[in-house]
Amino acid sequence: MLTFLARRLASLLVTLAVASAVIFAVMEVLPGDPAEIMLGTNARPDTLAALRANLGLDRPATERYVAWVSGFLQGDLGRSYTYSVPVGELVAQRLWVSLPLAAISLLLTVLIAIPVGAIAAARRNRPVDIGIMAATQVGIAVPNFWFAMLLVFVFAVSLRLLPAGGFPGWGAGLWPALRSLILPAVALALPQASILARVMRSSLIDTLGEDYMRTARAKGLSRSEAVRRHALRNALIPVLTIMGLQFSFLLAGTIIIENVFFLPGLGRLVFQAITQRDLIVVKSVVMLLVASVVIVNFLVELAYAAVDPRLRRRA
Amino acid sequence: MYRRLMQCLVRGAAAGAVSAGLLLGTPALAARTDIVLGIRLEPPHLDPTAGAAAAIAEVVYNNVFQGLTRIDRDGSVKPSLAERWDVSEDGKVYTFHLRQGVKFHDGTTFDAEDVKFSLDRARAADSVNPQKGLFEPIETVEVVDPQTVRITLKRPSGNLPFNLGWAAAVIVAPESAADNKTQPVGTGPFKLAEWVKGDHVTLVRNDDYWGEPVALEKATFKIIGDPTASFAALMAGDVDAFPLFPAPENVPQFEADPRFTVVVGNTQGKTVLAMNNGRKPFDDIRVRRAISHAVDRQALIEGAMHGYGKPIGSHFVPQDRGYVDLTGKYPFDPEKARALLKEAGAENLSVQLVLPPPDYARRGGEVLASQLRNVGISVEIVPMEWAQWLGEVFRNKNFDMTVVSHVEPLDLDIYARDDYYFGYRNPEYRALYERFVASTDENERLALLGTLQEKLADDAVNVWLFLLPKIGIWDARLEGLWENTPVPANDLTGVKWRE
Numbered sequence: 001m002l003t004f005l006a007r008r009l010a011s012l013l014v015t016l017a018v019a020s021a022v023i024f025a026v027m028e029v030l031p032g033d034p035a036e037i038m039l040g041t042n043a044r045p046d047t048l049a050a051l052r053a054n055l056g057l058d059r060p061a062t063e064r065y066v067a068w069v070s071g072f073l074q075g076d077l078g079r080s081y082t083y084s085v086p087v088g089e090l091v092a093q094r095l096w097v098s099l100p101l102a103a104i105s106l107l108l109t110v111l112i113a114i115p116v117g118a119i120a121a122a123r124r125n126r127p128v129d130i131g132i133m134a135a136t137q138v139g140i141a142v143p144n145f146w147f148a149m150l151l152v153f154v155f156a157v158s159l160r161l162l163p164a165g166g167f168p169g170w171g172a173g174l175w176p177a178l179r180s181l182i183l184p185a186v187a188l189a190l191p192q193a194s195i196l197a198r199v200m201r202s203s204l205i206d207t208l209g210e211d212y213m214r215t216a217r218a219k220g221l222s223r224s225e226a227v228r229r230h231a232l233r234n235a236l237i238p239v240l241t242i243m244g245l246q247f248s249f250l251l252a253g254t255i256i257i258e259n260v261f262f263l264p265g266l267g268r269l270v271f272q273a274i275t276q277r278d279l280i281v282v283k284s285v286v287m288l289l290v291a292s293v294v295i296v297n298f299l300v301e302l303a304y305a306a307v308d309p310r311l312r313r314r315a
Numbered sequence: 316m317y318r319r320l321m322q323c324l325v326r327g328a329a330a331g332a333v334s335a336g337l338l339l340g341t342p343a344l345a346a347r348t349d350i351v352l353g354i355r356l357e358p359p360h361l362d363p364t365a366g367a368a369a370a371i372a373e374v375v376y377n378n379v380f381q382g383l384t385r386i387d388r389d390g391s392v393k394p395s396l397a398e399r400w401d402v403s404e405d406g407k408v409y410t411f412h413l414r415q416g417v418k419f420h421d422g423t424t425f426d427a428e429d430v431k432f433s434l435d436r437a438r439a440a441d442s443v444n445p446q447k448g449l450f451e452p453i454e455t456v457e458v459v460d461p462q463t464v465r466i467t468l469k470r471p472s473g474n475l476p477f478n479l480g481w482a483a484a485v486i487v488a489p490e491s492a493a494d495n496k497t498q499p500v501g502t503g504p505f506k507l508a509e510w511v512k513g514d515h516v517t518l519v520r521n522d523d524y525w526g527e528p529v530a531l532e533k534a535t536f537k538i539i540g541d542p543t544a545s546f547a548a549l550m551a552g553d554v555d556a557f558p559l560f561p562a563p564e565n566v567p568q569f570e571a572d573p574r575f576t577v578v579v580g581n582t583q584g585k586t587v588l589a590m591n592n593g594r595k596p597f598d599d600i601r602v603r604r605a606i607s608h609a610v611d612r613q614a615l616i617e618g619a620m621h622g623y624g625k626p627i628g629s630h631f632v633p634q635d636r637g638y639v640d641l642t643g644k645y646p647f648d649p650e651k652a653r654a655l656l657k658e659a660g661a662e663n664l665s666v667q668l669v670l671p672p673p674d675y676a677r678r679g680g681e682v683l684a685s686q687l688r689n690v691g692i693s694v695e696i697v698p699m700e701w702a703q704w705l706g707e708v709f710r711n712k713n714f715d716m717t718v719v720s721h722v723e724p725l726d727l728d729i730y731a732r733d734d735y736y737f738g739y740r741n742p743e744y745r746a747l748y749e750r751f752v753a754s755t756d757e758n759e760r761l762a763l764l765g766t767l768q769e770k771l772a773d774d775a776v777n778v779w780l781f782l783l784p785k786i787g788i789w790d791a792r793l794e795g796l797w798e799n800t801p802v803p804a805n806d807l808t809g810v811k812w813r814e
């Protein structure tokens with residue numbers, strides 16, 4: 001178990017180091033100058049130079065890379081060029097929107113996908129299954145931003161049940177804040193739930209055909225008891241893998257969804273920072289996202305080990 | 316069944332809302348003292364002396380920060396922190412007499428030292444003022460006494476009082492200047508109460524304001540980036556006013572609704588089809604004139620702006636004093652355009668048209684491309700985001716044509732600059748412009764403005780397309796909002812609710 005942990009941890013650190021270099025390099029070659037964006041078309045060359053010096057952009061790239069990484073390791077994400085507040089502070093504010101959003105969508109995804117997938121597997125090739133398969137196919141094919149607009153049209157514009165966008169802040173109360181996260185969370189969750197439901201279905205069908213299932217039935221367990229005690233647990237391994245991948249899709253998805261719904265979350269922050277060439281924000285936030293995805297995958301691997309003891313021993 | 320149930324629910328909710336409104340309506344007879352304004356872009360920060368974004372001025376100009384002078388709703392220069400000023404005979408020395416009893420929001424007193432600090436800071440070698448050029452003619456700023464400042468110029472500049480009214484020239488205090496981006500401290504009638512990043516900025520009334528007290532107690536600037544969402548927000552009453560409404564296609568719906576006032580005014584946005592005069596074939600005046608004849612402004616305004624926007628014929632806005640109507644200089648005439656191209660030996664032209672993100676450019680560019688194709692020019696459209704446009708087009712001048720709106724007021728100087736992106740170099744124009752700047756005689760200045768506009772149109776430097784409209788939509792009970800935007804601003808000093 002210890003060597004398993006050590007090996008996984010080492011590969012995690014290498015991944016992060018490589019990612020930091022790639023992110024930094026991409027920001028270096030991205031056309032556009034933060035100073036030009038901030039000072040506009042009437043800026044004089046000496047003013048631009050003064051601002052670049054002010055932001056530390058006149059220093060050599062290697063020096064800036066080292067400063068960024070070492071700052072990052074000490075928990076200092078730098079200072080936003082445009083907002084001129086610490087990036088850490090910006091991220092912390094935005095996480096209060098993005099994390100609840102991602103959590104609600106992940107929860108919705110699981111709540112929808114597992115039962116739906118299980119029902120489809122149990123009613124294999126019957127009308128219910130065929131209906132579910134068709135619905136999930138549509139769910140996968142429809143892009144989430146389009147689906148988001150459809151939701152706005154129905155629930156915000158026509159029925160006026162939920163807000164079309166914006167976020168009042170948690171200070172406005174739990175319900176008003178949650179209300180504005182419902183549509184975005186549904187828009188994010190449905191395509192993911194469609195994928196996960198299909199994985200759940202095929203995985204469960206596979207396990208249902210295993211010998212140990214027949215044995216379980218033979219020793220006298222009822223069908224549903226056998227499914228609950230033996231099939232479900234085994235069927236969850238591929239589901240967990242996909243969920244790990246989906247977490248990164250959810251984070252990436254927030255960039256689009258937060259823009260559709262004007263949620264002041266992390267995704268919108270990154271989007272705005274890119275257009276304004278607030279490169280330090282982009283770098284640090286992307287690095288944080290990469291780190292969280294890598295760490296989540298690491299945790300998923302640990303979860304495998306928990307679900308399947310063979311993986312522990314093999315490592 | 317389900318549908319009927321939903322209808323019932325919705326109706327019930329509506330009835331509830333109406334009765335709640337009736338109940339709440341009674342004590343609300345006294346005029347409201349708060350306002351929610353929709354703005355499209357969030358200001359990156361709130362210091363107009365350190366950033367060019369119009370969104371900064373749209374929140375703080377004249378509300379939070381004030382200058383020695385201010386630009387009023389009609390574009391005229393009015394006294395602000397300076398009560399009055401005198402100009403020396405030779406036009407080189409301006410003496411500003413400051414208002415007494417003015418305090419910054421943090422309680423410190425405003426005096427001549429603050430003026431000297433602000434102007435010297437904007438002119439300094441390490442200044443990051445986006446409009447540093449405005450202060451370039453200033454030789455020295457001296458404190459005569461706490462209420463008097465003397466500004467000596469390198470050469471006469473009749474524009475000084477106007478330039479000192481820009482948002483980038485507002486007066487800040489040495490104690491607070493460094494933190495103005497996030498904690499703005501000015502002398503204005505409003506101070507910052509709250510800024511929820513990504514959602515809204517709230518200002519509240521400054522009770523120690525030196526001037527006439529304002530009617531509003533609270534003003535919230537709500538950031539709504541999407542045109543469809545801004546339509547919904549106004550209709551639902553979530554915002555009271557959208558001073559720069561972004562969706563011209565929805566305007567008729569508001570016009571038909573008595574709850575709203577729709578005012579189509581003017582901005583300073585001179586939208587141009589800019590041509591790279593320093594590059595072949597645009598260095599040939601016949602090619603530039605041909606392209607001017609190829610453009611049908613009216614069709615462009617219909618197609619790209621839903622009919623909103625006034626045609627212009629030179630780099631000057633119709634509402635400013637000194638305007639000369641030159642829209643008839645190059646009438647739409649594809650035949651003539653083709654003939655001119657032939658004469659210049661520029662048939663079968665193939666050009667790139669770079670389009671920055673705003674709708675006027677993206678939609679306008681499509682229409683222009685088809686109009687140019689109509690006279691035999693093949694046009695490749697290249698969309699770019701702003702950062703890239705600033706680098707490629709504006710700095711490196713690596714472009715054939717582009718569509719962009721020049722929003723700075725009175726910016727005829729850009730055609731007299733050495734290294735400006737469209738590469739116009741004409742000593743005659745420069746001489747004229749220098750005469751204009753040096754002149755302090757009003758009549759001479761107006762006459763020169765006309766000559767400058769004519770010179771530009773004659774040289775067909777760019778194709779001047781239309782003035783960006785300022786479509787303002789607000790609650791019909793609101794009064795005092797600006798109809799036009801001579802400078803980017805949402806000056807709330809005169810805004811109030813009708814009782």
